[in-house]
Amino acid sequence: AQSVTQPDIHITVSEGASLELRCNYSYGATPYLFWYVQSPGQGLQLLLKYFSGDTLVQGIKGFEAEFKRSQSSFNLRKPSVHWSDAAEYFCAVGALTGGGNKLTFGTGTQLKVEL
Amino acid sequence: GAVVSQHPSWVICKSGTSVKIECRSLDFQATTMFWYRQFPKQSLMLMATSNEGSKATYEQGVEKDKFLINHASLTLSTLTVTSAHPEDSSFYICSARDGSPSSYNEQFFGPGTRLTVL
Numbered sequence: 001a002q003s004v005t006q007p008d009i010h011i012t013v014s015e016g017a018s019l020e021l022r023c024n025y026s027y028g029a030t031p032y033l034f035w036y037v038q039s040p041g042q043g044l045q046l047l048l049k050y051f052s053g054d055t056l057v058q059g060i061k062g063f064e065a066e067f068k069r070s071q072s073s074f075n076l077r078k079p080s081v082h083w084s085d086a087a088e089y090f091c092a093v094g095a096l097t098g099g100g101n102k103l104t105f106g107t108g109t110q111l112k113v114e115l
Numbered sequence: 116g117a118v119v120s121q122h123p124s125w126v127i128c129k130s131g132t133s134v135k136i137e138c139r140s141l142d143f144q145a146t147t148m149f150w151y152r153q154f155p156k157q158s159l160m161l162m163a164t165s166n167e168g169s170k171a172t173y174e175q176g177v178e179k180d181k182f183l184i185n186h187a188s189l190t191l192s193t194l195t196v197t198s199a200h201p202e203d204s205s206f207y208i209c210s211a212r213d214g215s216p217s218s219y220n221e222q223f224f225g226p227g228t229r230l231t232v233l
Binding site: 036041042043044045046049090094102103104105106107108110 | 121149156157158159161164206208210221222223224225226227229
């Protein structure tokens with residue numbers, strides 16, 4: 001069964017500082033990997049995704065993530081954080097099952113940005 | 116493109132009543148829709164997978180008779196919480212899978228429905 005681990009429950013960074021959110025996955029084949037962001041009381045917005053090809057993927061809002069198969073990781077990065085980036089971030093791994101792409105989510109990382 | 120809506124965005128009901136939540140894909144056809152439940156400050160837990168025109172597949176531990184799912188068309192799935200109790204209070208989020216070949220089976224998420232059972 002697939003699983004996702006986000007080791008950091010909370011992270012606080014200063015505005016303008018760099019950010020890295022960690023994500024490790026467990027999956028038997030090549031995974032489909034996603035990062036989503038959720039603001040309080042809202043649904044999920046897709047930041048970026050990896051299916052195949054270039055292991056460094058660019059997303060929206062200046063985010064990027066790097067797929068490292070040897071480390072089973074898909075860490076999310078941003079060179080300079082903005083106060084509006086404060087939110088909950090979820091890493092997810094997808095599997096193709098009979099009916100579609102079943103997603104398994106990590107427990108999330110709450111990002112706080114200090115001004 | 117790829118917009119998913121949910122209605123209502125929030126609902127308050129009395130214990131023992133039933134509540135229906137709608138999930139619509141607005142600009143694409145969704146052969147598969149997913150229903151998730153999210154408790155405060157926790158992750159999303161998949162409740163069931165809904166395929167158009169067939170019965171939903173429920174995850175282990177999810178009561179089929181309490182959470183009725185209907186996927187009658189390619190753009191609409193409904194979740195009915197029957198005989199709701201306070202412990203059913205939660206944030207319910209749906210997603211829809213775009214089955215077109217170029218989408219890599221990506222899921223698009225609705226904005227969620229906050230259910231409060233008094």
